[in-house]
Amino acid sequence: MSKDCYYFPHDSNAKDDPKCVLLIEQLGMEGYGIYWxxxxxxxxxxxYTYPIALIPALARRYNTTCEKVKAVVVGYDLFTIKDDRIFFSDSLNRRMARLEETRVKRSNAGKIGNAARWGESQTDRIVIANGSHCDRNSSLTNKNRTNKNKEKKLSNESKESADKPRTVASKRPAFVAPSLETLQSYFPTIGGTTQDAEAFFDHFEANGWKVSGKTPMKNWQAAARNWVRRKSEFSNTTAKTTTHETTRKYNDL
Structure with a gap:
């Protein structure tokens, strides 16, 4: 995991934005905390999107109410809702696009610098087959011409990358968690039961629909099939099993 994995830029005076002022006026600092x-x-x-269906799970995780979280999402024009399935922040997307653009520019600049250093270090090492050195001026001329062509190509690529619009939220379709009713209909078709469906739903709803402890789920049907295949491993789990132990046992699902 990279050092800046959880980093994102934001304004220090965000609280003074009229939308946030109204949010704080109506919901207090709790509402402002829910926003962040x-x-x-x-x-x-x-x-950078999140399913609306998982808002209740977020509310439980952060010890607030589903009504307050939904109010922040839909009531203050701070988030954009798409197809009544997911929501996202236009402001966050713009900031992350600029961050990605800066990373591309730095990467291309590093490539140009490496190309220039590589050309200079090789100039003094060119020899012909009989062991005598090539004409130094001719070697320098050829290498300099090659380096200039490389720099021009990389510079054009950097400019095209900087000018090309970036749509951060369109990387791939957002994962949408299934409802309990959907799972109860699906599990019997793969050899499971409605009780298996309820256990599956409760487990992944509680951990934010992540597998292996931290990786966002991409295909809930595959996870469900794996759950049914491996449920016999957990058949001896008693009512006294702690949440920590259960999570550890299901980490590989």
Whole structure:
């Protein structure tokens, strides 16, 4: 995991934005805290979007109410809702696009610098087959011409990359968690039961629909099939099994 994995830039005076002023006036600082919790959750997602169906799970995780979280999402024009399935922050997407653009520019600049250093270091090492040195002026001329062509090509690529619009939220379709009813209909078709469906739903709803402890789920049907295949491993789990132990046992699902 990179050092800046959870980093995102934001304004220090965000609280003075009229939308946030109204939010604080109506919901207090708790509402403002919910807003930044949602922004941080979005930053952690691969495509910077989050399913609306999981808002109740977020509310439980952060010890607030579903009604307050939904109010922040839909009531203050701070987030954009798409197809009544997912929501995202236009402001966060713009900031992350600029951050990615800066990274591309730095990467291309490093490539240009490496290309220039490589050409200079090789000039003094060119020899012909009989062991005598090539004409130094001719070697320098050829290498300098090659380096200039490389620099021009990389510079054009950097400019095209900087000018090309970036749509951060369109990396891939957002994962949408299934409802309990959907799971109860699906599990019997793969050899499971409705009780298996309820256990599957409760487990992944509680951990934010992540597998192996921290990786966002991409295909809930595959996860469900794996759950049914491996459920016999957990048949001896008693009512006294702790949440920590259960999570550890299901980490590989």
């Amino acid at each position: 919790m949602l922004v941080e959750v979005l930053r952690d997602q691969p495509d």
